[in-house]
Amino acid sequence: MGSVADKLEADAEPVTDEAMLLTLATDRPEPDSSPRRQRLIDVICVVVSAALPCGFWIALATGHTVVEEPIQWFDLIMATVCAPLVWWRRRWPTTISVVVSVLATVATLASIAQGITLLTVAIHRRPRQVLLASAVFVATGAVYNMVRPSPDVPYWVTFLMVNLLAAGLVAWGSFIKARRALIASLRERARRAEEEQHRRVEQARQLERTRIAREMHDVLAHRISLLSLHAGALEFRPDAPPDEIARAAGVIRASAHEALQDLRDVIGVLRAGGNDTEHDRPQPTLGDVPGLVTEARRAGSTIDLDVQVDDADAVPPVIGRTAYRVVQEGLTNARKHARGAAVRVMVSGNRHEGLTVEVRNWLPLRSAVVTDQIPGTGTGIIGLGERVGLAGGRLEHGPSTAGDFRLKAWLPWES
Template sequence: MTELRGDGAATSEYRWALPSVLLGDGSAGGRVRRSTRDWIVDILLFLLACGLTFLSLIELRAQHPPEPLMFAEQVTGALSCAAVWLRRRWPVALAVVTGLLSSYLEMPGGASVAALFTVAVHRPFKISGPITLFNLLTLIPYVSLRPQTELDRTWTAALGVAIVLTVFAWGIVIRARRQLVWSLRQRADSAAEEAKRLERERIAREMHDVLAHRISMLSLHAGALEFRPDAPPGEIAKAAGAIRANAHLALQDLREVIGVLRHSTSEGEGGEGGEGTVPERPQPTLADLPALVEECRHAGMDVRLDLRADGAPEGPGRNLYRIVQEALTNARKHAGGAPVTVTVEGAPGKALSVEVRNPLGGRHGGLGVRHGARIPGAGAGLIGLTERAELAGGRLEHGATPQGEFVVRAWLPWPVETTQEDDA
């Protein structure tokens, strides 16, 4: 059986599976572990029941009832006060028994109030409502059977109704507040889980874009060595150095991604996020695009860059860089040796657009060059680029043209700067 603390807390394993239990709607008779706050509340309610019982005893002695009735009042009053400690385990049964005793006896009234309050807090209205109605009905035999004047009966009935309704309303308010707090905690947990999921997706996209670029470069250089085993030693050394450099960068990128994932996992398990934070490397922007093109040229690709956009914001510039990087990676995979044209245009207030175009199948004027086997691909790159563009508020299109080319086009918003410096 799942162990619950009296304040409604449970282990994280059952946090989502048992929301009703966390609100106090669990099955009766289950084991209850009281927290310090629960002990304080239970002691206060026990003292309240004892205080009301003592006041009833003083009033009864002033009325001089028969000895058998006085003895029954004292015994039931003491037992009812002791039974208050069972209110968390059997609240409904305690409310019914004490309410039934209060239909004629006066001293169990304090315990009846405590039991009614517990039912209102820990049970839904479909249970607490009938229990409250039952307590109201028990006032009828009490005011009718106990010897009192007509005026006393009226005041007793009015006071009893006021006490029952006040206690019930108080319990309903506390229950509603607990439900609100639980709902807010659940929403906060859901928001935290969603944030973690989005961060993992972002890391996965970055890992795919970066590692796919590095590994395709490795495959290109390795294919060149395989295709030209009799190349001059200088070219072989240059290709081997490029392979070593790209392998080192790929391992470094993978190490950083694993470090970020481990850090986020430790935070999710309750680790401190202030120390040991894994810093992210500066993300590339539009200004780094010429360096990317130059790196591809050193790897043997025929890339032509037409850059007609300067000063793009960091966000759109980074997304455009990743789009071009993935498009060049796909060109190396599926159209090795074909010339690639990259055209970038944009201005503030207009869309930042990019077009990456290359002939299909690595053919250019009937001649094609491919070093080694085709690099495998799952097609997830273009899907990720489409999602990236849509999340940035833009769109992306890709596909073959009737002219035998494969084209990737993307449009990203470039907002106008809202702040301008006044001319002095």
């Protein structure tokens, strides 16, 4: 039976895209069935298939004459053989169905086993194999009605009944197959939706980490650079006059206090989910740029500020805040990488041309590079580029042909 089974089971049509989901559902056990449940169903099918022949054998054992003619004995024997074959119907559905149908040609008592095996083929196999098993079912039924015709029912009626029975079994099996395919589809969709949800959660976490890092950098980098600059001055000139030391210490204390306050504000916003509320500290705008420059000048930086903006109060808050961050990042980078170099800050624009922010500082000579530079992560420009991009602008940075470093941003100013 092994070689015949392999030949019949391998004789299947290629799997199309439309039949792929049905194949997944039909080539596997029912999604909600366990091995124990399948075995119980197999036992029930075998018992039901063996019920008629066993009843006849019991009647014969008790002395009843229920089998007289040789063909009746052959019928009983073939039905007895077909009943245990139902146990292997899941492993070789098409083969078992064809064998049982052929044996049922002369075995009326094997009709139950014949119907169960055809139903199994309709559930677990593809249309071509179902068509083969159905054709054998109908053909053997036609032969049976020719060999043992009914004296009360015309041949065409019995042939029609066999066809209707086969069609009913195939329709029932197709319904079960479609149901399993639907269940498999719904479970696959649920699995994909869960994976997509996990990906979205992970992306949201990554975006939140990036946002926290950007806020911490924007708020603290400027203050910490001021602290480092004044502390370095005190270390470089320990013999400075007491009033200069006191003034530098006062600036350090004020910068540390403001850095701590900014840190508290950032943590408060993050704990609140990042939503702007009325009690939050006001965000910087374009009007705060002069104060930022004044603070940097107090730290000893040489800065030339040129602001030429038409109706600065009408600049949108998001654009003004972004412009402030550009200036802040430019001044911070100048203190880190070009300490002592003169810085020029230019802010210009109007409603029609947009807002342009440019920060320039001379590049330090190689011989003038100090070894105690303020460390940086190199992510400030990257985060600033993302911020400018979100505002709809563009950012340029790098050495210019004039020999200085330029940080330039253009921001849209919608009228």
